[in-house]
Amino acid sequence: MEYKSSGSPVTFVDNLVVPGDVVVDLSSMTNQTIKLGGGLRQDCDAISVMKAGKLRFSKPNKYWVETSQKRYVPCVEDSVLGIVVDSKSDNFLIDIKGPALAFLPVLAFEGGTRRNIPKFEAGTLLYVRVVKANPGMNPELSCTDASGKAAEFGALKDGYMFECSTGLSRMLLSSPTCPVLEALGKKLSFEIAVGLNGRVWVNSNSPSIVIIVANAIMNSESLSGVQQKIMAEKLLQKIQVRALQL
Amino acid sequence: MDGRLANRWRLTVNEKKFIETALASNLRIDGRNPLEYRKIIIKFGREDGSSEVQLGQTHVMGFVTGQLVQPYQDRQNEGMLLIFTEFSPMAGPSFDPGHPGESAVELGRIVDRGLRDSRAVDTESLCVLSGKLVWAIRIDLHIVDNGGNLIDAANIAALAALLTFRRPECTLGGDDGQEVIVHPPEEREPLPLIVHHLPVAITFAFLGSEGKLVVDPTHSEEAVMAGRLIATVNANGDICAIQKAGGEGVPQSAIMHCLQLASMCAISITKKINSAPWDYVFCSKSNFIL
Numbered sequence: 244m245e246y247k248s249s250g251s252p253v254t255f256v257d258n259l260v261v262p263g264d265v266v267v268d269l270s271s272m273t274n275q276t277i278k279l280g281g282g283l284r285q286d287c288d289a290i291s292v293m294k295a296g297k298l299r300f301s302k303p304n305k306y307w308v309e310t311s312q313k314r315y316v317p318c319v320e321d322s323v324l325g326i327v328v329d330s331k332s333d334n335f336l337i338d339i340k341g342p343a344l345a346f347l348p349v350l351a352f353e354g355g356t357r358r359n360i361p362k363f364e365a366g367t368l369l370y371v372r373v374v375k376a377n378p379g380m381n382p383e384l385s386c387t388d389a390s391g392k393a394a395e396f397g398a399l400k401d402g403y404m405f406e407c408s409t410g411l412s413r414m415l416l417s418s419p420t421c422p423v424l425e426a427l428g429k430k431l432s433f434e435i436a437v438g439l440n441g442r443v444w445v446n447s448n449s450p451s452i453v454i455i456v457a458n459a460i461m462n463s464e465s466l467s468g469v470q471q472k473i474m475a476e477k478l479l480q481k482i483q484v485r486a487l488q489l
Numbered sequence: 490m491d492g493r494l495a496n497r498w499r500l501t502v503n504e505k506k507f508i509e510t511a512l513a514s515n516l517r518i519d520g521r522n523p524l525e526y527r528k529i530i531i532k533f534g535r536e537d538g539s540s541e542v543q544l545g546q547t548h549v550m551g552f553v554t555g556q557l558v559q560p561y562q563d564r565q566n567e568g569m570l571l572i573f574t575e576f577s578p579m580a581g582p583s584f585d586p587g588h589p590g591e592s593a594v595e596l597g598r599i600v601d602r603g604l605r606d607s608r609a610v611d612t613e614s615l616c617v618l619s620g621k622l623v624w625a626i627r628i629d630l631h632i633v634d635n636g637g638n639l640i641d642a643a644n645i646a647a648l649a650a651l652l653t654f655r656r657p658e659c660t661l662g663g664d665d666g667q668e669v670i671v672h673p674p675e676e677r678e679p680l681p682l683i684v685h686h687l688p689v690a691i692t693f694a695f696l697g698s699e700g701k702l703v704v705d706p707t708h709s710e711e712a713v714m715a716g717r718l719i720a721t722v723n724a725n726g727d728i729c730a731i732q733k734a735g736g737e738g739v740p741q742s743a744i745m746h747c748l749q750l751a752s753m754c755a756i757s758i759t760k761k762i763n764s765a766p767w768d769y770v771f772c773s774k775s776n777f778i779l
Binding site: 400 | 501506519520
Protein backbone atom coordinates (compact mmCIF):
# COMPACT_ATOMS: atom_id res chain seq x y z
CA MET A 244 0.00 0.00 0.00
CA GLU A 245 1.49 3.35 -0.99
CA TYR A 246 1.72 6.01 1.63
CA LYS A 247 0.81 9.51 0.51
CA SER A 248 1.13 12.51 2.81
CA SER A 249 -0.74 11.92 6.02
CA GLY A 250 -2.83 15.05 5.52
CA SER A 251 -4.79 13.60 2.62
CA PRO A 252 -7.85 11.73 3.89
CA VAL A 253 -8.38 9.94 0.60
CA THR A 254 -5.59 7.49 1.47
CA PHE A 255 -7.28 6.04 4.49
CA VAL A 256 -10.95 5.94 3.50
CA ASP A 257 -12.22 2.34 3.03
CA ASN A 258 -8.92 0.99 4.30
CA LEU A 259 -8.07 -0.73 7.55
CA VAL A 260 -6.85 1.64 10.25
CA VAL A 261 -5.42 0.93 13.69
CA PRO A 262 -5.41 3.05 16.84
CA GLY A 263 -2.86 5.82 16.56
CA ASP A 264 -3.21 6.45 12.82
CA VAL A 265 -3.67 10.12 12.00
CA VAL A 266 -6.22 10.19 9.24
CA VAL A 267 -7.01 13.86 8.75
CA ASP A 268 -4.77 16.87 9.27
CA LEU A 269 -7.01 19.82 10.00
CA SER A 270 -4.34 22.44 9.33
CA SER A 271 -4.40 21.54 5.64
CA MET A 272 -8.18 21.91 5.36
CA THR A 273 -9.51 25.44 5.59
CA ASN A 274 -12.94 26.49 6.81
CA GLN A 275 -14.48 23.07 6.77
CA THR A 276 -16.60 21.47 9.42
CA ILE A 277 -16.29 17.73 9.53
CA LYS A 278 -18.43 15.43 11.62
CA LEU A 279 -16.71 12.61 13.50
CA GLY A 280 -18.46 9.37 14.22
CA GLY A 281 -17.38 6.47 16.42
CA GLY A 282 -13.76 5.47 16.70
CA LEU A 283 -12.25 8.87 15.90
CA ARG A 284 -10.87 11.55 18.19
CA GLN A 285 -9.64 15.08 17.74
CA ASP A 286 -6.19 15.97 19.13
CA CYS A 287 -5.76 19.72 18.38
CA ASP A 288 -5.15 19.66 14.64
CA ALA A 289 -5.06 15.95 13.98
CA ILE A 290 -7.88 13.44 13.81
CA SER A 291 -6.62 10.13 15.14
CA VAL A 292 -8.12 6.68 15.23
CA MET A 293 -9.16 5.08 18.51
CA LYS A 294 -10.53 1.72 17.35
CA ALA A 295 -9.22 -0.73 14.79
CA GLY A 296 -11.49 -1.10 11.77
CA LYS A 297 -12.31 0.37 8.37
CA LEU A 298 -12.44 4.11 7.93
CA ARG A 299 -15.61 5.26 6.20
CA PHE A 300 -16.57 8.57 4.68
CA SER A 301 -19.95 9.80 3.58
CA LYS A 302 -20.55 13.03 1.73
CA PRO A 303 -20.36 15.82 2.53
CA ASN A 304 -18.31 15.64 5.71
CA LYS A 305 -18.88 12.55 7.90
CA TYR A 306 -16.04 10.24 8.94
CA TRP A 307 -16.31 7.18 11.14
CA VAL A 308 -14.58 3.86 11.85
CA GLU A 309 -16.55 0.69 11.28
CA THR A 310 -15.58 -2.09 13.68
CA SER A 311 -16.84 -5.59 14.23
CA GLN A 312 -16.86 -7.23 17.60
CA LYS A 313 -18.90 -9.69 19.60
CA ARG A 314 -20.06 -7.15 22.18
CA TYR A 315 -22.75 -4.65 21.33
CA VAL A 316 -22.86 -0.99 22.30
CA PRO A 317 -26.51 0.12 22.26
CA CYS A 318 -27.28 2.94 19.80
CA VAL A 319 -30.57 4.76 19.27
CA GLU A 320 -32.74 3.57 16.36
CA ASP A 321 -31.00 0.18 16.11
CA SER A 322 -33.20 -2.88 15.56
CA VAL A 323 -31.98 -5.64 17.84
CA LEU A 324 -32.98 -9.12 18.98
CA GLY A 325 -33.50 -9.28 22.72
CA ILE A 326 -34.15 -12.14 25.13
CA VAL A 327 -36.61 -11.60 27.99
CA VAL A 328 -34.95 -12.08 31.36
CA ASP A 329 -37.61 -10.92 33.78
CA SER A 330 -40.84 -8.94 33.87
CA LYS A 331 -41.56 -6.20 36.35
CA SER A 332 -44.76 -4.21 36.80
CA ASP A 333 -43.65 -1.41 34.47
CA ASN A 334 -41.00 -2.93 32.26
CA PHE A 335 -39.71 -6.16 30.85
CA LEU A 336 -35.99 -6.70 31.44
CA ILE A 337 -34.40 -7.64 28.14
CA ASP A 338 -30.88 -8.85 27.42
CA ILE A 339 -29.52 -7.25 24.22
CA LYS A 340 -25.87 -8.26 24.58
CA GLY A 341 -24.96 -4.82 25.88
CA PRO A 342 -23.20 -3.86 29.09
CA ALA A 343 -26.51 -3.58 30.96
CA LEU A 344 -29.98 -5.07 30.68
CA ALA A 345 -32.48 -2.99 28.73
CA PHE A 346 -35.99 -1.97 29.76
CA LEU A 347 -39.00 -2.54 27.53
CA PRO A 348 -42.02 -0.64 28.88
CA VAL A 349 -45.11 -2.87 29.06
CA LEU A 350 -47.10 -0.27 27.12
CA ALA A 351 -44.63 0.08 24.24
CA PHE A 352 -46.70 -2.04 21.86
CA GLU A 353 -49.17 -1.08 19.18
CA GLY A 354 -52.48 -0.47 20.89
CA GLY A 355 -50.95 -1.25 24.25
CA THR A 356 -53.00 -0.40 27.31
CA ARG A 357 -52.91 -1.50 30.94
CA ARG A 358 -55.55 -4.09 30.10
CA ASN A 359 -53.78 -6.00 27.35
CA ILE A 360 -50.21 -6.28 28.61
CA PRO A 361 -48.51 -9.18 26.77
CA LYS A 362 -47.19 -12.06 28.84
CA PHE A 363 -43.63 -12.99 27.92
CA GLU A 364 -41.96 -15.83 29.75
CA ALA A 365 -38.22 -15.80 30.42
CA GLY A 366 -36.37 -16.84 27.29
CA THR A 367 -38.77 -15.32 24.75
CA LEU A 368 -37.04 -13.83 21.73
CA LEU A 369 -38.16 -10.34 20.73
CA TYR A 370 -37.38 -8.10 17.78
CA VAL A 371 -37.23 -4.61 19.26
CA ARG A 372 -36.03 -1.11 18.53
CA VAL A 373 -33.68 0.88 20.76
CA VAL A 374 -35.27 4.16 21.82
CA LYS A 375 -32.83 5.52 24.39
CA ALA A 376 -29.20 4.55 24.83
CA ASN A 377 -27.23 6.77 27.18
CA PRO A 378 -23.93 5.62 28.62
CA GLY A 379 -24.23 4.46 32.20
CA MET A 380 -28.00 4.04 32.05
CA ASN A 381 -30.05 1.03 31.09
CA PRO A 382 -31.15 1.36 27.45
CA GLU A 383 -34.84 1.68 26.67
CA LEU A 384 -36.58 -0.34 23.96
CA SER A 385 -39.86 -0.31 22.11
CA CYS A 386 -41.86 -2.80 20.09
CA THR A 387 -43.26 -0.13 17.77
CA ASP A 388 -41.64 2.00 15.11
CA ALA A 389 -41.37 5.79 15.42
CA SER A 390 -44.97 6.34 14.35
CA GLY A 391 -46.42 3.86 16.81
CA LYS A 392 -47.20 0.98 14.42
CA ALA A 393 -46.13 -2.59 15.16
CA ALA A 394 -44.10 -2.97 11.93
CA GLU A 395 -42.83 -6.56 12.46
CA PHE A 396 -41.52 -5.84 15.98
CA GLY A 397 -42.54 -8.20 18.74
CA ALA A 398 -42.06 -11.83 19.73
CA LEU A 399 -40.52 -14.28 17.22
CA LYS A 400 -42.07 -17.72 17.20
CA ASP A 401 -40.23 -20.97 16.46
CA GLY A 402 -37.10 -20.88 14.35
CA TYR A 403 -33.54 -20.87 15.62
CA MET A 404 -31.40 -18.03 16.89
CA PHE A 405 -27.62 -17.88 16.86
CA GLU A 406 -25.07 -15.24 17.74
CA CYS A 407 -22.49 -13.65 15.47
CA SER A 408 -20.36 -10.51 15.36
CA THR A 409 -21.79 -7.03 14.83
CA GLY A 410 -19.91 -6.75 11.54
CA LEU A 411 -21.66 -9.83 10.16
CA SER A 412 -25.07 -8.44 11.17
CA ARG A 413 -24.35 -5.20 9.35
CA MET A 414 -23.24 -7.10 6.27
CA LEU A 415 -26.44 -9.18 6.28
CA LEU A 416 -28.50 -6.00 6.43
CA SER A 417 -26.57 -4.11 3.76
CA SER A 418 -28.15 -3.23 0.45
CA PRO A 419 -27.75 -4.57 -2.22
CA THR A 420 -28.50 -7.95 -0.69
CA CYS A 421 -25.59 -9.74 0.85
CA PRO A 422 -24.23 -12.45 -1.55
CA VAL A 423 -24.73 -15.39 0.80
CA LEU A 424 -28.40 -14.53 1.39
CA GLU A 425 -28.98 -14.01 -2.30
CA ALA A 426 -27.45 -17.35 -3.24
CA LEU A 427 -29.41 -19.20 -0.55
CA GLY A 428 -32.62 -17.34 -1.32
CA LYS A 429 -32.60 -18.49 -4.93
CA LYS A 430 -33.06 -22.15 -3.96
CA LEU A 431 -34.47 -22.21 -0.43
CA SER A 432 -37.38 -20.44 1.20
CA PHE A 433 -36.78 -19.10 4.69
CA GLU A 434 -37.23 -15.96 6.74
CA ILE A 435 -34.60 -14.26 8.86
CA ALA A 436 -34.51 -11.45 11.41
CA VAL A 437 -31.14 -9.79 11.92
CA GLY A 438 -30.36 -7.81 15.07
CA LEU A 439 -27.59 -5.25 14.92
CA ASN A 440 -26.45 -6.55 18.30
CA GLY A 441 -25.02 -9.68 16.71
CA ARG A 442 -28.03 -12.01 16.85
CA VAL A 443 -29.71 -13.67 13.86
CA TRP A 444 -32.98 -15.63 13.84
CA VAL A 445 -33.80 -18.06 11.03
CA ASN A 446 -37.08 -19.85 10.38
CA SER A 447 -38.37 -22.18 7.71
CA ASN A 448 -40.83 -25.07 7.29
CA SER A 449 -38.21 -27.79 7.62
CA PRO A 450 -35.44 -27.96 10.25
CA SER A 451 -32.86 -28.99 7.66
CA ILE A 452 -33.26 -25.72 5.75
CA VAL A 453 -32.87 -23.74 8.99
CA ILE A 454 -29.66 -25.61 9.82
CA ILE A 455 -28.25 -25.09 6.33
CA VAL A 456 -29.00 -21.36 6.34
CA ALA A 457 -27.66 -20.86 9.88
CA ASN A 458 -24.39 -22.67 9.15
CA ALA A 459 -23.95 -20.91 5.80
CA ILE A 460 -24.33 -17.50 7.46
CA MET A 461 -21.96 -18.41 10.30
CA ASN A 462 -19.34 -19.56 7.80
CA SER A 463 -19.52 -16.37 5.74
CA GLU A 464 -18.03 -14.24 8.50
CA SER A 465 -14.62 -13.74 6.94
CA LEU A 466 -15.38 -14.45 3.30
CA SER A 467 -15.55 -11.90 0.51
CA GLY A 468 -18.64 -11.56 -1.68
CA VAL A 469 -17.44 -13.95 -4.37
CA GLN A 470 -16.26 -16.53 -1.83
CA GLN A 471 -19.64 -16.39 -0.09
CA LYS A 472 -21.46 -17.14 -3.33
CA ILE A 473 -19.16 -20.08 -4.05
CA MET A 474 -19.53 -21.44 -0.51
CA ALA A 475 -23.34 -21.20 -0.62
CA GLU A 476 -23.55 -22.82 -4.04
CA LYS A 477 -21.28 -25.70 -2.99
CA LEU A 478 -23.44 -26.26 0.09
CA LEU A 479 -26.65 -26.31 -1.95
CA GLN A 480 -25.15 -28.72 -4.47
CA LYS A 481 -24.14 -31.11 -1.71
CA ILE A 482 -27.65 -31.09 -0.32
CA GLN A 483 -29.26 -31.63 -3.71
CA VAL A 484 -26.99 -34.59 -4.35
CA ARG A 485 -28.00 -36.04 -0.99
CA ALA A 486 -31.68 -35.45 -1.71
CA LEU A 487 -31.37 -37.26 -5.05
CA GLN A 488 -29.63 -40.20 -3.40
CA LEU A 489 -32.39 -40.69 -0.85
CA MET B 490 -25.75 -6.56 39.84
CA ASP B 491 -27.12 -5.51 36.51
CA GLY B 492 -23.77 -5.99 34.80
CA ARG B 493 -23.53 -9.53 36.08
CA LEU B 494 -27.01 -10.35 34.80
CA ALA B 495 -26.29 -8.83 31.41
CA ASN B 496 -23.17 -10.81 30.67
CA ARG B 497 -24.60 -14.31 30.90
CA TRP B 498 -25.28 -16.61 27.99
CA ARG B 499 -29.01 -17.24 27.75
CA LEU B 500 -31.07 -19.97 26.15
CA THR B 501 -34.15 -18.91 24.19
CA VAL B 502 -37.39 -20.85 24.10
CA ASN B 503 -37.01 -21.01 20.32
CA GLU B 504 -33.60 -22.67 20.52
CA LYS B 505 -34.78 -25.32 22.98
CA LYS B 506 -37.78 -26.20 20.84
CA PHE B 507 -35.75 -26.20 17.65
CA ILE B 508 -33.01 -28.51 18.95
CA GLU B 509 -35.64 -31.04 20.01
CA THR B 510 -37.63 -30.75 16.76
CA ALA B 511 -34.53 -31.10 14.61
CA LEU B 512 -33.44 -34.14 16.60
CA ALA B 513 -36.76 -35.80 15.82
CA SER B 514 -35.54 -35.86 12.19
CA ASN B 515 -32.05 -36.94 13.31
CA LEU B 516 -30.52 -33.53 12.62
CA ARG B 517 -28.24 -31.54 14.89
CA ILE B 518 -27.69 -27.80 14.69
CA ASP B 519 -24.14 -28.11 13.42
CA GLY B 520 -25.13 -30.63 10.76
CA ARG B 521 -23.75 -33.76 12.49
CA ASN B 522 -25.46 -37.13 12.91
CA PRO B 523 -26.63 -37.82 16.43
CA LEU B 524 -23.83 -40.37 16.88
CA GLU B 525 -21.06 -38.43 15.20
CA TYR B 526 -18.07 -36.96 17.04
CA ARG B 527 -16.61 -33.56 16.25
CA LYS B 528 -13.15 -33.29 14.71
CA ILE B 529 -10.40 -33.78 17.30
CA ILE B 530 -7.18 -31.80 16.85
CA ILE B 531 -4.31 -32.69 19.19
CA LYS B 532 -1.28 -30.43 19.39
CA PHE B 533 1.74 -30.48 21.66
CA GLY B 534 3.86 -27.82 23.32
CA ARG B 535 7.61 -27.50 23.45
CA GLU B 536 8.03 -29.20 26.85
CA ASP B 537 7.44 -32.89 27.37
CA GLY B 538 4.03 -33.56 28.76
CA SER B 539 2.11 -30.55 27.47
CA SER B 540 -0.83 -31.04 25.12
CA GLU B 541 -3.56 -28.94 23.58
CA VAL B 542 -6.82 -30.53 22.41
CA GLN B 543 -9.51 -28.92 20.27
CA LEU B 544 -12.87 -30.63 19.97
CA GLY B 545 -14.85 -28.35 17.68
CA GLN B 546 -14.92 -25.09 19.59
CA THR B 547 -13.93 -26.65 22.93
CA HIS B 548 -10.31 -26.03 23.78
CA VAL B 549 -8.45 -27.75 26.65
CA MET B 550 -4.77 -27.77 27.60
CA GLY B 551 -3.11 -30.45 29.67
CA PHE B 552 0.23 -30.28 31.50
CA VAL B 553 1.99 -33.16 33.24
CA THR B 554 4.78 -32.56 35.75
CA GLY B 555 6.58 -34.87 38.15
CA GLN B 556 8.05 -34.39 41.58
CA LEU B 557 9.78 -36.64 44.12
CA VAL B 558 7.77 -36.91 47.35
CA GLN B 559 7.21 -39.19 50.29
CA PRO B 560 4.68 -41.92 49.57
CA TYR B 561 1.42 -42.44 51.47
CA GLN B 562 1.68 -44.58 54.61
CA ASP B 563 -0.57 -47.32 53.25
CA ARG B 564 1.01 -47.36 49.78
CA GLN B 565 4.69 -47.34 50.38
CA ASN B 566 5.61 -48.86 47.02
CA GLU B 567 3.44 -46.82 44.72
CA GLY B 568 3.76 -43.42 43.12
CA MET B 569 0.98 -40.85 43.12
CA LEU B 570 -1.30 -39.49 40.43
CA LEU B 571 -2.90 -36.10 41.08
CA ILE B 572 -5.33 -34.27 38.83
CA PHE B 573 -6.09 -30.55 39.05
CA THR B 574 -8.60 -28.74 36.87
CA GLU B 575 -8.86 -25.04 36.23
CA PHE B 576 -11.83 -23.48 34.50
CA SER B 577 -10.45 -20.23 33.12
CA PRO B 578 -12.94 -17.32 33.12
CA MET B 579 -12.15 -16.80 29.44
CA ALA B 580 -13.76 -20.16 28.72
CA GLY B 581 -17.26 -18.88 29.40
CA PRO B 582 -19.22 -16.18 31.18
CA SER B 583 -20.34 -18.55 33.92
CA PHE B 584 -16.84 -19.43 35.11
CA ASP B 585 -15.47 -17.45 38.04
CA PRO B 586 -11.80 -17.45 38.99
CA GLY B 587 -10.74 -19.01 42.24
CA HIS B 588 -12.56 -21.87 43.92
CA PRO B 589 -13.58 -24.56 41.38
CA GLY B 590 -17.31 -25.03 40.91
CA GLU B 591 -19.30 -28.25 40.83
CA SER B 592 -18.65 -29.00 37.17
CA ALA B 593 -14.90 -28.51 37.59
CA VAL B 594 -14.82 -30.96 40.49
CA GLU B 595 -16.95 -33.47 38.56
CA LEU B 596 -14.64 -33.24 35.56
CA GLY B 597 -11.57 -33.80 37.72
CA ARG B 598 -13.19 -36.80 39.41
CA ILE B 599 -14.20 -38.46 36.13
CA VAL B 600 -10.71 -38.10 34.61
CA ASP B 601 -9.16 -39.24 37.88
CA ARG B 602 -11.39 -42.29 38.20
CA GLY B 603 -10.79 -43.30 34.61
CA LEU B 604 -7.01 -43.29 35.11
CA ARG B 605 -6.70 -44.49 38.68
CA ASP B 606 -9.31 -47.24 39.06
CA SER B 607 -8.44 -48.84 35.75
CA ARG B 608 -4.73 -48.71 36.63
CA ALA B 609 -3.95 -47.13 33.29
CA VAL B 610 -0.76 -45.54 34.63
CA ASP B 611 1.58 -48.00 36.32
CA THR B 612 2.20 -46.47 39.75
CA GLU B 613 4.54 -49.17 41.03
CA SER B 614 7.13 -48.24 38.44
CA LEU B 615 7.11 -44.75 39.92
CA CYS B 616 8.61 -45.96 43.18
CA VAL B 617 12.25 -44.94 43.61
CA LEU B 618 13.00 -45.85 47.21
CA SER B 619 10.31 -47.88 48.92
CA GLY B 620 8.80 -45.97 51.81
CA LYS B 621 10.97 -42.91 51.25
CA LEU B 622 10.76 -41.44 47.77
CA VAL B 623 8.28 -41.89 44.94
CA TRP B 624 7.30 -39.88 41.91
CA ALA B 625 4.12 -37.82 42.20
CA ILE B 626 2.72 -37.20 38.73
CA ARG B 627 0.58 -34.07 38.60
CA ILE B 628 -1.82 -33.48 35.69
CA ASP B 629 -3.11 -29.91 35.30
CA LEU B 630 -6.08 -29.45 32.99
CA HIS B 631 -6.85 -25.90 31.86
CA ILE B 632 -10.16 -25.25 30.16
CA VAL B 633 -9.56 -22.44 27.71
CA ASP B 634 -12.81 -22.42 25.70
CA ASN B 635 -16.13 -24.08 26.46
CA GLY B 636 -17.91 -25.29 23.36
CA GLY B 637 -19.58 -28.21 25.08
CA ASN B 638 -18.34 -31.63 26.18
CA LEU B 639 -15.43 -30.52 28.34
CA ILE B 640 -15.04 -33.94 29.95
CA ASP B 641 -14.11 -35.81 26.78
CA ALA B 642 -11.75 -33.10 25.63
CA ALA B 643 -10.07 -32.85 29.05
CA ASN B 644 -9.64 -36.62 29.16
CA ILE B 645 -8.00 -36.68 25.72
CA ALA B 646 -5.72 -33.81 26.78
CA ALA B 647 -4.71 -35.71 29.92
CA LEU B 648 -3.96 -38.88 27.96
CA ALA B 649 -2.00 -37.08 25.24
CA ALA B 650 0.06 -35.25 27.87
CA LEU B 651 0.74 -38.47 29.79
CA LEU B 652 1.97 -40.21 26.66
CA THR B 653 4.48 -37.48 25.88
CA PHE B 654 5.68 -36.84 29.44
CA ARG B 655 9.25 -37.84 30.28
CA ARG B 656 10.61 -38.10 33.81
CA PRO B 657 14.31 -37.96 34.73
CA GLU B 658 16.01 -41.27 35.39
CA CYS B 659 16.90 -41.97 39.03
CA THR B 660 19.50 -44.36 40.33
CA LEU B 661 20.45 -45.40 43.83
CA GLY B 662 23.98 -44.64 44.85
CA GLY B 663 26.00 -43.17 47.62
CA ASP B 664 27.80 -45.00 50.40
CA ASP B 665 24.88 -47.03 51.72
CA GLY B 666 23.00 -47.38 48.45
CA GLN B 667 20.19 -45.29 49.91
CA GLU B 668 21.01 -42.00 48.23
CA VAL B 669 18.91 -41.13 45.22
CA ILE B 670 20.67 -39.49 42.29
CA VAL B 671 18.38 -37.75 39.82
CA HIS B 672 20.08 -37.62 36.45
CA PRO B 673 19.54 -34.45 34.41
CA PRO B 674 18.32 -34.93 30.83
CA GLU B 675 21.75 -34.06 29.41
CA GLU B 676 23.30 -37.00 31.24
CA ARG B 677 20.70 -39.70 30.78
CA GLU B 678 17.68 -39.87 28.51
CA PRO B 679 14.44 -39.21 30.47
CA LEU B 680 12.00 -42.09 30.68
CA PRO B 681 8.37 -42.22 29.59
CA LEU B 682 5.61 -43.29 31.96
CA ILE B 683 4.33 -46.84 31.69
CA VAL B 684 0.75 -46.50 30.41
CA HIS B 685 -0.99 -49.85 30.02
CA HIS B 686 -4.05 -48.67 28.14
CA LEU B 687 -5.89 -45.45 27.30
CA PRO B 688 -9.25 -44.96 29.04
CA VAL B 689 -11.30 -42.67 26.80
CA ALA B 690 -14.35 -40.85 28.15
CA ILE B 691 -17.39 -40.63 25.86
CA THR B 692 -20.26 -38.34 26.81
CA PHE B 693 -23.85 -39.09 25.85
CA ALA B 694 -26.64 -36.52 26.27
CA PHE B 695 -30.33 -37.40 26.50
CA LEU B 696 -32.54 -34.76 24.90
CA GLY B 697 -36.28 -34.24 24.81
CA SER B 698 -39.05 -36.15 26.45
CA GLU B 699 -38.30 -39.49 24.70
CA GLY B 700 -34.67 -39.31 25.77
CA LYS B 701 -33.09 -39.17 22.30
CA LEU B 702 -29.41 -39.93 22.41
CA VAL B 703 -26.60 -37.72 21.07
CA VAL B 704 -22.86 -38.21 21.33
CA ASP B 705 -20.50 -35.29 22.04
CA PRO B 706 -23.04 -32.54 22.86
CA THR B 707 -22.27 -28.91 22.01
CA HIS B 708 -22.80 -26.05 24.43
CA SER B 709 -26.44 -25.42 23.41
CA GLU B 710 -27.26 -29.13 23.47
CA GLU B 711 -25.84 -29.36 27.00
CA ALA B 712 -28.07 -26.48 28.11
CA VAL B 713 -31.13 -28.25 26.71
CA MET B 714 -30.38 -31.85 27.71
CA ALA B 715 -32.42 -33.72 30.25
CA GLY B 716 -29.67 -36.08 31.39
CA ARG B 717 -26.09 -37.09 30.70
CA LEU B 718 -24.09 -40.32 30.83
CA ILE B 719 -20.29 -40.48 30.65
CA ALA B 720 -18.76 -43.87 29.91
CA THR B 721 -14.98 -44.32 30.15
CA VAL B 722 -13.92 -47.30 28.05
CA ASN B 723 -10.67 -48.39 26.43
CA ALA B 724 -9.89 -49.83 23.02
CA ASN B 725 -9.99 -53.40 24.38
CA GLY B 726 -13.64 -52.99 25.29
CA ASP B 727 -13.09 -52.78 29.05
CA ILE B 728 -15.38 -50.41 30.88
CA CYS B 729 -13.23 -48.28 33.18
CA ALA B 730 -15.88 -46.00 34.67
CA ILE B 731 -19.47 -44.86 34.22
CA GLN B 732 -20.90 -41.60 35.51
CA LYS B 733 -24.53 -40.61 35.52
CA ALA B 734 -25.11 -37.76 37.94
CA GLY B 735 -28.74 -36.74 38.21
CA GLY B 736 -30.96 -35.87 35.29
CA GLU B 737 -33.77 -37.90 33.76
CA GLY B 738 -33.87 -41.61 34.38
CA VAL B 739 -32.93 -43.86 31.48
CA PRO B 740 -33.90 -47.49 30.87
CA GLN B 741 -31.39 -50.32 31.10
CA SER B 742 -31.45 -50.88 27.35
CA ALA B 743 -30.33 -47.30 26.78
CA ILE B 744 -27.34 -47.76 29.07
CA MET B 745 -26.28 -50.95 27.30
CA HIS B 746 -26.68 -49.22 23.94
CA CYS B 747 -24.49 -46.33 25.18
CA LEU B 748 -21.76 -48.69 26.35
CA GLN B 749 -21.69 -50.44 22.99
CA LEU B 750 -21.47 -47.12 21.14
CA ALA B 751 -18.77 -45.97 23.54
CA SER B 752 -16.52 -48.93 22.80
CA MET B 753 -16.83 -48.26 19.07
CA CYS B 754 -15.98 -44.56 19.49
CA ALA B 755 -13.13 -45.41 21.84
CA ILE B 756 -11.30 -47.44 19.20
CA SER B 757 -11.09 -44.56 16.74
CA ILE B 758 -10.21 -42.00 19.43
CA THR B 759 -7.47 -44.23 20.86
CA LYS B 760 -5.97 -44.59 17.41
CA LYS B 761 -5.98 -40.82 17.06
CA ILE B 762 -4.31 -40.26 20.44
CA ASN B 763 -1.63 -42.85 19.76
CA SER B 764 -0.73 -41.44 16.36
CA ALA B 765 -1.03 -37.79 17.48
CA PRO B 766 2.63 -37.20 18.51
CA TRP B 767 3.92 -38.47 15.17
CA ASP B 768 1.30 -36.62 13.12
CA TYR B 769 2.06 -33.40 14.93
CA VAL B 770 5.81 -33.56 14.43
CA PHE B 771 6.02 -34.78 10.87
CA CYS B 772 2.96 -33.21 9.28
CA SER B 773 2.62 -29.77 10.78
CA LYS B 774 6.16 -28.69 11.52
CA SER B 775 7.48 -27.74 8.10
CA ASN B 776 10.87 -26.60 9.38
CA PHE B 777 11.64 -29.82 11.19
CA ILE B 778 15.20 -30.81 10.36
CA LEU B 779 15.81 -34.54 10.46
